[in-house]
Amino acid sequence: MAAPKTAITPTRQDNYAEWYQQIVKAADMAEVSPVRGCMVIKPWGYALWENMHKELDVMFKDTGHENAYFPLFIPISFLQSEAEHVDGFAKECAVVTHHRLTMNAEGKLVPDGLLEEPLIVRPTSETIIGATYAKWVQSYRDLPIKINQWANVVRWEMRPRVFLRTAEFLWQEGHTAHATEEEAREETHTMLKVYEKFAREYMAMPVICGEKPSGERFPGAVATYSIEAMMQDRKALQAGTSHFLGQNFARAQGIKFQDRDTQEKFAWTTSWGVSTRLIGALIMTHSDDNGLVLPPRLAPKHVAIVPIFKNDDERVTVVAHAKEIKKRLEAQRYEGDAIRVTIDDRDMRFGDRAWYQVKHGVPLRVEVGPKEIEAGTATVIRRNTLAKENQTIDQLVATVATQLQTIQNELYEAADKRLKSSSVRVNTRDELLAFLGDSEEGSMDKGGFAYAHFCDRPEMFEWLKQHRLTARCTPLDEPRTPGKCVFSGDATDTVGVFAKSY
RNA sequence: CGGGAUGUAGCUCAGCUUGGCUAGAGCGCCUGGUUUGGGACCAGGAAGUCGCAGGUUCGAAUCCUGUCAUCCCGACCA
Structure with a gap:
């Protein structure tokens, strides 16, 4: 059977949504589980998450945070304490109402032991953590508290998609409490910048830092900031x-302290997560029609050595040679880590x-086979370009870190070029529609980031919803210039990014 | 949660309209052989209580009811 032209079918062009699923499958990242909306993260996908976890954790600690762990279950009354928060999350909460099972007459297990107060499985932990902070804080000397938790959370989403929107997902959530508004705002900003740095430097993914418009704000927050990325x-x-939570949660949870001036005050809190x-x-940023493409800084393996052999004799020689190369490569370092090398000598065709x-x-x-051994070389292929090059082993060992950095840079540049070439400035609603279109799901005909003046009114969100568009954010680096709202025509100095979104 | 579609071997699906004998194919898997510098070929083989629970019937993958799950479109969302 002839091989298809691309390793992945369909291609991005043919059906983007399906292509995404096929990438996840072909790269053994994850699969759907027998549990509704939940995924099994397979070793290759989890190794990637571990690398993200590891790098982010260092960045959190470098910015003065400590890790801790809070309960998975939250009493319903806790959620209730912040009104907007309830509105935002009540519809997607998994609820625990019983605490044991018994066998009924038909031999089936049924819930028994009704709880006095039902528990929700955390969709996010502001309330439980806030309630805990309330006990920890009495004096301004107890502040700030800067804690991060690595955890799983559950949001009973109606339309799950692997990694993008699953009922249970892994994340980190930072929760901080401060004595002053200024300090809390600063924290919010610092962590946004940490995320931006991580996206750009580790994921090789350009992002736009901005503030969410009112309609996209986190339930209960005073201000929500995000990093927005553009998929292919x-x-x-x-x-x-x-999120800058103001004093909303502090009021709801009773995080109070006595300040230097002897006055009792509510703390200012933040939360942030990826x-x-x-x-x-x-x-969706880097992969192509031949499968996953990983940025070297996060790849579980930097180098895969694929030995070529015809028979057992050759196999012994070539694999021994491959092990030598592996050893030499592993002695090299890239971005502070030893080069991660795997040898794929499985009993499969080359x-x-x-x-x-x-x-x-x-x-x-x-790739190394008898021919390369003879010549003292290796065939080196870069995943992002699939370009082949013959290199001597010495050359390879000496330049492997540079080659990885080149790939890392090229991935970022390619993504940045896509982002920039698909961003435009629009001055009317018609221009906005012409640029973003009403095209079908999965189609790549139209799309991108449209920059437009706007004034954040409910009517705007109504209109956007009708056209399946969203207001992403007001970019922080966008200068405030006088202009007219493309929706209402009113004068405004605020520019927003509009796009179709996930 | 509303509208639509689909659940048959590990995967992709045919069979269902018009109920009937031992439920099929391709890929994958296992064994043997030939191959081996780019996704192999030949031969043999294993593998399915037809999503689940009821019902109709002499007889159900096929008809009916319920239920669960998945996918697509809305609403919701990290």
Whole structure:
């Protein structure tokens, strides 16, 4: 059977949504589980998450945060304490009402032992953590509290999509409490910048930092900031959020302290998080029609050595040689880590093994067979370009870190070029529609980021909804210039980014 | 949660309209052989209580009811 032209079918062009699912499958990232809306994250996907976790954790600690852990279950009364918060999350809460099972007459297990107060499975932890902080804080000397938790949360979503929107997902949530508004705002901003740095430097994913318009704000927040990324189908994906919660949650949870001036005051709190959605973002930013493409800084393996052999004799020689190369590569460092190398000498045909590594997105593939051993070289193939090059082993070892950095840079530049070439400035609603279109799901015909003056009124959100568009954010680096709202015609100095979104 | 579609072997699906004998194919998997520098070929083989629970019937993958799940479109969302 002839091989298809691309390793992944359909291609991005043919059906983007299906292409995404096929990438996840071909790269062994995850699969749907027997549990509604929940995914099984497979080792290759989880290794990627572990790398994200590891790098982010360092960044959190460098900005003065500590890790802690709070309960999975939250009493319903806690959720109720902040009105907007209830509105935002009540509809998607999993609820625990019983605490044991018994066997009924038909031999079926049924819930028994009704709880006095039902518990929800945390959709986010502002309330439980806030209630805890309330006990910890009495004096201004107890502030700030800067804690992060790595956890799983549950949001009973109606339309799950692997990594992008699952009922249960893994994330980190930072929760801080401060004595002053200024300090809390600063914290919100600092963490947004941490996310931006992580997206750009580790994920090789350009993002726009901005404040969410009122209609997109976190339930209960005074201000929500996000990093917005553009996927290859030119739809926006919110990749991380940082919320300034004002004193809303402090009031609701009773986080009070006595200040220097002897007055009792409510604390100012923040929360911020990124989730396994980042994996989805990574996939849709870099991958191509041949499978996953991973940025070297996060790739579980930097290099896959694929030995070529015809028979057992050759196999012994070539694999021994491959192990030598592996050892030498592992002695090199890239961005502070030892080079991560795997040898794929599985009992499979060479072509299958080569394609396996392509589909799994390993940045560098090194092929060695009897011919290379003879010549003292290796065939080196870069995943992002699939360009082949003959390199001596010495050359490879000496330049492997540089080659990885080149790939990292090229991935960022390609993504940045896409972002910039798909961003326009629009001055009317018609221009907005002409640019973003009303095109079908999965179509890549139209899309991108449209910059427009706007004044954040309910009518705008109504109109956007009708056209399946969203207001992403007001970019922080966008200068305030006088203009007219493209929706109402009123004068405004605020510019927003509009896009179709995930 | 509303509208639509689909659940048959590990995967993709045919069979269902018009109920009938031992439920099929391709891919994958296992064994043997030939191959092996780019996703192999030949031969043999294993594998399904037809999503689940009821009902109609002499007889149900097929008809009816319920239920669960998945996908698509809305609403919701990290």
